[in-house]
Amino acid sequence: MRVLGIETSCDETGVAVYDHRQGLLAHTLYSQIGVHAEFGGVVPELASRDHVRKTVPLVAETLERAGLQGRDIDGVAYTAGPGLVGALLVGAAIGRSLAWGWGVPAVPVHHMEGHLLAPMLEEPRPGFPFVALLVSGGHTQLVEVQSVGRYRMLGDSLDDAAGEAFDKTAKLLGLPYPGGPELARLAEKGRPDRFRFPRPMTDRPGLDFSFSGLKTFALHTLQRELADAEIPTQEREQIKADIAYAFEQAVVETLVIKCRRALDETGSRTLVLAGGVSANRRLRERMREAIAGEAGEVFYPRPEYCTDNGAMIAFAGAQRLLGGQQEPLRFAVDPRWRLVDLPAIDRRR
């Protein structure tokens, strides 16, 4: 079965074609297309989240890259939530209409289910059940994945997502926004043990996260350490690097502590890291040290499957269509769709 997947839940417009026997056939993001100017001539500078003007050309481009035509597609999957209602409606309307026009089934996909199953686009695939840490600019969640559609929320962010805390702390340190990756680079120059930041919510049971306070802690540390105007520029830069180091260490250690706790609680041996922040080098190293060392396994999908993309929607949609689920000739989106409300899919029908 060949499935076209459309992702338009927030900033990115992503389209992909996944074949359940051959794997991913093509996978494109509008932001990458713009750079390569493959729309034939001048590429207009379209606003972020202008999915209306981006989606249809991107579908055409993706089919062309896969060497396919509309009649080669057996089903269409689109993100139906959670996300921005206006953005979701674009992908849903286009996806549902294409499926109708092509005479194939359509299926709405939960954005977070896409992220949770994205590691299964890689070889070797993690086997069910596993624990997933979804850590990005918008999310910090721990989820137990028992099978497709059987999810248990273990922990969630109470305020700022980890990636957001990175981006905002970077801004406080004078880096451009969003500067999470720049902060990580600055941290490489930081001196260990210069500052110690708290590990929020690790001193009590539970798997929820709160990173907003770290941002404030970074701000107050910066104000205190740089209060003296006499400090030479070079030393100021070193202090900023030291703060970046301590901040990154606090986030990483907090995530490691909670992941170990989640594995203990569920009895699972497999941890999957997904979301943009999972590209962080120190996080990957520390997770491997802390978890892979105890005969557990840690899986990381490649970064292009970690951030928002159409491939994960095509893949999750294929699992649901193969399981017999499809949407009647209507569509709806739900900006606050809850992951635990998804129907389970049993492929052994």
Add this chain to the structure above:
Amino acid sequence: MQFDIESAPAQEALGARLARVCRAPGVIYLRGDLGTGKTTLVRGFLRALGYSGAVKSPTYTLLEPYSVGALRCYHLDLYRLADPEELEYLGLRDLLDDHALILVEWPERGSGGLPPADLEVNLSYAGLGRQVRMVARSATGRELMRRMENA
């Protein structure tokens, strides 16, 4: 009105005090740098209205809708908006018909596309604490401030 805030719980308490005198519909702008406590104030505001779940930062999602009983409340954060035109993709016009309370962080990024404020809340650093200044911008806002003073 001006307030000296010493801690995050005090910021939440101020949000709660504001919520108790607020009537829908209404538009509140929150202005202040990163880390001055805008979302913390909104958290206290929503809790006082009776919302018990997590009040997350809307920086990434841009918009978080809340329902408490019959009351609808929208928490917007326009920090990531590059152009006020993008407000169109948030479905902002539909929200305005909703008889809702609308709280907007970083309203300057949406200027021209936002409804005018009834009340402006300006937040700034003051040592380890924060200073909060509230300014009425409409008759509704002035009435709100009067109730706040008497509360």
